[in-house]
Amino acid sequence: MLCASIAALLGVLALASSAAGTPTLDGSIGYSSSVVAREYAPVYVTLSGLPAGFSGTVRVIQYVGTLSEDPDLVINDIARGALENGRVVGTVAVYDPLNPVEIHLLDESGRSLAQEELNLRLFTRTSSFPIVVGPSLALGGSEVRVDPRDLPTDWWAYESVDSIWITGESLSSDAWETVARWVYAGGSLIVFTGSDYFRVDSPLLQEMFPTGLAVLRTLEDGTESLDLGGPTEEMWELAARDATVLAYQRRYGAGTVTLVPIRAGDMSEAAIRELAAGVPSTRVLSLARYGATYQGEIRVPRPPYIVAPVMALVLIGCAALLRYGGGEGAGKPHKTVGAPAVLTIVCIVGLSVFSGIYTNREKQLIELYQLDIVVNVQQSYGLSIGYSAFFAYGSTLAVEVEREGLSVPAHSLLNTVAAPVFSSTATPDQYAFTLQASEFREVRVYGAPRQLVTFSVNAAATHVSITNYATEATSTALLIVDGTMYRLPNLVAGEQTARLSDGEAVQLIWSIRSYGYLLQEITREYAVQDSGTWLVLVSDETAFAPGTFVPRKVRHLEVYVVAGGEVGS
Amino acid sequence: MNGGLLTFRDSRLSSALLALVSVCGVAFIFSMPSATYVSELIQSPFRRPTPIVFYGVVVLSIAFYAAQRGAAAVPLKDWRATCLTRIAVQVLLGLLFLTPFFIYLRVILLPGDRMEILWVALYAGQIGWLAGVAGHWFEIAAVRRGRETVAVRTIWLLSAFLLPVPFRLLGGALRYVMYISPFSAVERLHAGASPTEVLTLVLIPAMATVLLLIGTALSARRIRV
Numbered sequence: 040m041l042c043a044s045i046a047a048l049l050g051v052l053a054l055a056s057s058a059a060g061t062p063t064l065d066g067s068i069g070y071s072s073s074v075v076a077r078e079y080a081p082v083y084v085t086l087s088g089l090p091a092g093f094s095g096t097v098r099v100i101q102y103v104g105t106l107s108e109d110p111d112l113v114i115n116d117i118a119r120g121a122l123e124n125g126r127v128v129g130t131v132a133v134y135d136p137l138n139p140v141e142i143h144l145l146d147e148s149g150r151s152l153a154q155e156e157l158n159l160r161l162f163t164r165t166s167s168f169p170i171v172v173g174p175s176l177a178l179g180g181s182e183v184r185v186d187p188r189d190l191p192t193d194w195w196a197y198e199s200v201d202s203i204w205i206t207g208e209s210l211s212s213d214a215w216e217t218v219a220r221w222v223y224a225g226g227s228l229i230v231f232t233g234s235d236y237f238r239v240d241s242p243l244l245q246e247m248f249p250t251g252l253a254v255l256r257t258l259e260d261g262t263e264s265l266d267l268g269g270p271t272e273e274m275w276e277l278a279a280r281d282a283t284v285l286a287y288q289r290r291y292g293a294g295t296v297t298l299v300p301i302r303a304g305d306m307s308e309a310a311i312r313e314l315a316a317g318v319p320s321t322r323v324l325s326l327a328r329y330g331a332t333y334q335g336e337i338r339v340p341r342p343p344y345i346v347a348p349v350m351a352l353v354l355i356g357c358a359a360l361l362r363y364g365g366g367e368g369a370g371k372p373h374k375t376v377g378a379p380a381v382l383t384i385v386c387i388v389g390l391s392v393f394s395g396i397y398t399n400r401e402k403q404l405i406e407l408y409q410l411d412i413v414v415n416v417q418q419s420y421g422l423s424i425g426y427s428a429f430f431a432y433g434s435t436l437a438v439e440v441e442r443e444g445l446s447v448p449a450h451s452l453l454n455t456v457a458a459p460v461f462s463s464t465a466t467p468d469q470y471a472f473t474l475q476a477s478e479f480r481e482v483r484v485y486g487a488p489r490q491l492v493t494f495s496v497n498a499a500a501t502h503v504s505i506t507n508y509a510t511e512a513t514s515t516a517l518l519i520v521d522g523t524m525y526r527l528p529n530l531v532a533g534e535q536t537a538r539l540s541d542g543e544a545v546q547l548i549w550s551i552r553s554y555g556y557l558l559q560e561i562t563r564e565y566a567v568q569d570s571g572t573w574l575v576l577v578s579d580e581t582a583f584a585p586g587t588f589v590p591r592k593v594r595h596l597e598v599y600v601v602a603g604g605e606v607g608s
Numbered sequence: 609m610n611g612g613l614l615t616f617r618d619s620r621l622s623s624a625l626l627a628l629v630s631v632c633g634v635a636f637i638f639s640m641p642s643a644t645y646v647s648e649l650i651q652s653p654f655r656r657p658t659p660i661v662f663y664g665v666v667v668l669s670i671a672f673y674a675a676q677r678g679a680a681a682v683p684l685k686d687w688r689a690t691c692l693t694r695i696a697v698q699v700l701l702g703l704l705f706l707t708p709f710f711i712y713l714r715v716i717l718l719p720g721d722r723m724e725i726l727w728v729a730l731y732a733g734q735i736g737w738l739a740g741v742a743g744h745w746f747e748i749a750a751v752r753r754g755r756e757t758v759a760v761r762t763i764w765l766l767s768a769f770l771l772p773v774p775f776r777l778l779g780g781a782l783r784y785v786m787y788i789s790p791f792s793a794v795e796r797l798h799a800g801a802s803p804t805e806v807l808t809l810v811l812i813p814a815m816a817t818v819l820l821l822i823g824t825a826l827s828a829r830r831i832r833v
Contacts, residue, residue, distance in 0.1 A: 335647025351633030
């Protein structure tokens with residue numbers, strides 16, 4: 040009996056240990072699986088059955104092209120290293136949602152321990168869509184209801200979202216922070232308040248839409264409405280056809296926050312339709328329009344044409360020397376290899392050596408021209424919007440892009456002139472892909488900004504003290520105080536003080552160097568031109584990329600827009 | 609001309625070298641990038657530098673040069689090792705004169721570790737030797753028949769360079785006929801051929817040379833008999 044009991048106990052233990060040792064995963068992509076092709080979407084992977092101290096990779100594999108005709112593989116590693124049971128959240132660019140997407144759990148040797156295949160075909164949208172966080176809301180059928188726990192942690196994961204409607208749910212501080220970054224980048228947020236106000240309110244909502252000492256008032260029909268005490272300078276009313284106030288709107292960065300004073304459930308369908316019509320769509324700053332122009336301004340290194348004629352003349356001289364040099368009438372009827380021939384060989388060897396000496400890195404043929412534009416907005420939380428363009432000619436190139444400080448892989452667009460190969464591998468800090476000969480490819484990159492600059496203006500507004508933590512010098516430095524622009528001397532690394540003089544209207548920012556129009560759009564989008572104190576720094580360098588095997592010339596244009604406190608702070 | 613392997617007093621050798629260097633110098637200029645800015649590279653494919661122009665002109669001009677040198681060796685009157693060696697030496701002399709262009713091209717226009725220029729030079733040497741032997745063969749036949757050979761030699765060379773090219777439009781095994789043309793062969797070498805492909809491409813003119821020599825030897829024996 041004792042033996043049987045022990046055997047049974049051992050059997051149960053064995054079963055339990057084998058169950059615990061069988062890793063499983065449960066994955067999903069998008070908002071209730073809704074995705075838009077070629078835009079970012081969140082990925083949720085729930086891991087279970089992992090042993091303690093497990094180290095591996097969570098990999099998302101997408102297929103681009105026809106499955107039966109050797110499709111390209113797009114590989115995104117959304118987590119690497121030590122993994123634990125629980126949820127892994129990442130962000131991937133959805134390339135071809137008509138094909139199934141695979142999620143794999145790999146061990147350190149690359150062996151797949153668990154996998155799941157997701158079919159997004161039925162949930163693919165052709166354009167961005169609104170998401171509703173909280174009780175459902177009828178927005179014409181295009182909306183997707185999302186559980187607050189399923190909100191992403193990367194702000195660019197909202198790329199396929201047209202607007203976020205919060206209908207009475209409270210969000211975690213992480214979710215609010217992500218939403219705030221997205222709104223600042225150009226997103227559109229709608230928050231219903233009324234009797235739910237104190238549930239949805241948070242410090243981050245107050246930063247996006249300061250309500251001050253708002254109070255709830257009961258209307259004639261018994262509904263509770265948030266009373267903001269009338270619109271202030273920074274907000275405006277969104278009125279219905281019958282002139283009643285539907286909502287208050289306020290600009291936050293490049294985006295808009297709409298605060299509805301009553302609960303979603305207290306609003307009629309007609310009013311919701313009117314509200315939806317008055318809510319702006321998301322519009323994130325696009326750098327692609329500057330890409331071709333700025334990349335086109337990179338100079339092509341080229342040896343002077345005179346080199347070829349000079350070499351040809353020297354060689355022709357050698358041939359003539361062989362024909363006519365010496366020997367004639369010297370009593371040598373059949374002159375063979377002699378002094379002229381030796382001289383010829385010396386010339387040829389000399390020319391060959393010269394060609395090698397003449398060349399250095401500056402004169403080499405460049406196979407890959409790369410443009411990077413990075414816009415860092417340093418505000419309460421800040422964000423970074425990046426764009427890269429690659430052009431290769433002559434041969435197929437393997438390209439690797441390292442992104443320091445950015446946590447997402449880049450996203451290829453279908454903007455090519457040659458038959459492209461979309462196979463790519465992305466890890467949290469690197470993106471590798473193949474460029475065909477004569478291919479022009481664009482890449483979007485989003486991320487969190489580097490906190491590189493701090494500054495303060497003295498009380499008399501005559502000097503600005505700046506601490507530049509970056510190692511690179513700037514090409515342009517501007518201080519903008521309430522719509523007046525001051526040109527500063529270029530900054531170097533470390534602390535420095537500059538005097539403010541000869542203020543100009545900020546609208547003239549377009550005239551600054553070749554990137555003036557980019558600065559104009561950035562400052563307009565992020566309300567830098569309107570009011571407040573801002574430091575705008577530009578670093579524009581074109582150089583040969585160090586440490587890369589493929590000769591690559593890179594123009595790196597980085598813009599820092601730094602929000603400052605009040606003058607005198 | 610009945611001297612050693614290499615005699616510089618031959619005015620036609622100097623002229624041939626002048627022509628070779630001049631033509632390849634012009635081709636070298638066309639291989640350099642004409643674009644000043646990247647926008648010009650993107651907008652116009654004709655403004656991109658490509659060594660293909662230089663490679664194509666090198667194999668064509670070395671073939672004409674060698675065919676002319678092979679024909680000039682006919683006063684030797686018959687096939688002898690001296691004659692074949694003389695053609696080979698003169699082809700090597702032509703390649704020696706082009707060496708600065710090759711090196712400059714390798715350093716300036718072919719970045720990285722791409723070494724296909726070595727295969728192109730080797731292939732050009734093979735094509736030169738084949739053209740030299742063929743030129744010599746044409747000249748011997750013409751001398752025996754008392755006819756002019758320059759036009760025939762030119763037509764044969766251009767046919768060998770141009771006629772196989774359209775086979776690239778065909779599918780299947782017929783497509784590989786295009787590699788008989790040195791233009792297609794150097795294009796393949798430039799695109800990065802595998803070691804097997806390099807060996808095959810270089811062996812084609814070598815085998816053609818051997819077949820030509822065997823055929824000529826058999827023909828000469830028949831004539832003697």
